[in-house]
Amino acid sequence: MNLISACIFDLDGVIVDTAHYHFLAWKRLAHELGYDLTPTDNERLKGVSRMQSLEIVLELGGVTASEHDKELMANKKNTWFNDYIERMMPEEIFPGVKQLIRELKSKGIKVGLASSSKNAKTVIQTLRIQHEFDAIVDGTMIKYSKPHPEIFLLTAQKLHVKPEECLVFEDAEAGVEAALAAGMKCVGVGDAQRLYAAHEVVEKTADFKITELAKL
Ligand code: BG6
Ligand code: MG
Numbered sequence: 001m002n003l004i005s006a007c008i009f010d011l012d013g014v015i016v017d018t019a020h021y022h023f024l025a026w027k028r029l030a031h032e033l034g035y036d037l038t039p040t041d042n043e044r045l046k047g048v049s050r051m052q053s054l055e056i057v058l059e060l061g062g063v064t065a066s067e068h069d070k071e072l073m074a075n076k077k078n079t080w081f082n083d084y085i086e087r088m089m090p091e092e093i094f095p096g097v098k099q100l101i102r103e104l105k106s107k108g109i110k111v112g113l114a115s116s117s118k119n120a121k122t123v124i125q126t127l128r129i130q131h132e133f134d135a136i137v138d139g140t141m142i143k144y145s146k147p148h149p150e151i152f153l154l155t156a157q158k159l160h161v162k163p164e165e166c167l168v169f170e171d172a173e174a175g176v177e178a179a180l181a182a183g184m185k186c187v188g189v190g191d192a193q194r195l196y197a198a199h200e201v202v203e204k205t206a207d208f209k210i211t212e213l214a215k216l
Contacts, residue, residue: 004185004213005165006134007104008155010047011115011123013171014189014205016093018123019046021084025077026057035061043194047172049116049145050074078119085123093127096206101132103210110134112155114168116145135159146174149182156182167216169205170198185216 013019023042030037041060045053054074058065065073101111112135113124120138124130135158137151144150156163168179171189176198179186187208188195195201199216202208 003165004109004167004216006110006112006156006159006161006167008112008114008152008159008166008168008179008184009101009205010168010170010172010175011113011120012117013046014094014169015097015113015129016088016123016127018085018088018117019171021081021088022046022053024084025080026053028080029073029077030057030061033058033061033063043173047116047146047170047174047178049139050078050118052145081119082122085119085126088123088126090126090128093129094205096204098129098132100206100208100210101129105132107210109213110159110161112159112166113137114151114155115139116142116151146172147177147181149178152179152182152184156184167213169208170195173197 027037044056113133114137116139118139137155142151163183166184168184168186170176186198188198188201189205192201
C-alpha cells in the first residue's frame, strides 16, 4: 500500500542551483578574511541557517569575531547572495522539477516547500512557482534549522498530513538528518555516498520516478 500522501521539497540545490550562489557568496566572504572554501567545506553549509553557516565559515578559517561583526558579515553575504538571485531567470529551475510537482499533484499527492532560507519566497517568486505548493515553510517561520526536524513537522502540519505519510527531497546531509528525525521518508538528491542515510538517492531531482512512491 502506498502510504505517501505528501512530498516536501527543499529549495536550494533541489529545485534550483541557488546552493551554488550561497557557496559563491560565502567564498567571497572567506576571501575577504584571507582564506578559501572548498566544495567539501560547502557541504557543511547546506541546509543550516545563515548564522550557523557563518559560524562554520569562521571556524574553517580559524577566525573569531564579535557578535556585531558577525551580524555585519552575515548581512554582507546576504547582499551578495541577493545580487545573484536578482539576476536569476525562471528558466534556471532544474529541468523536469515543475513537471514532477505537477505529476505528483495530479495523483492527489500534496506538495510542500521546506527551506531554511529567509530568501525562499523571493527565489520561488523569481522562478514563478509560488502557486505550485500547498504549503510553504521558510527560514523566517522556524526557530531551529535543519538537522532539527521542526521545519518538516511544521510543513506536514500545514499540509494536514502525518509525518510518516511524507516524502522529503533533500540535497543536504543536515536536511536528510532532519527528515529522518521527523519520522519521514527521504530521497537524497546528489552524491549517494554523502547522502547514504536517505531511503533512496537520485543524481537529479527529476530522476525520481513517481512509481517509486509505492516502494518506499
Ligand atoms: C538553506 C541553504 O536553504 O538556506 C543554506 O541550504 C543557507 O546554505 C540557508 O545558509 C539560509 O539561507 P538564507 O537565504 O536565509 O541566508
Ligand atoms: Mg538544499
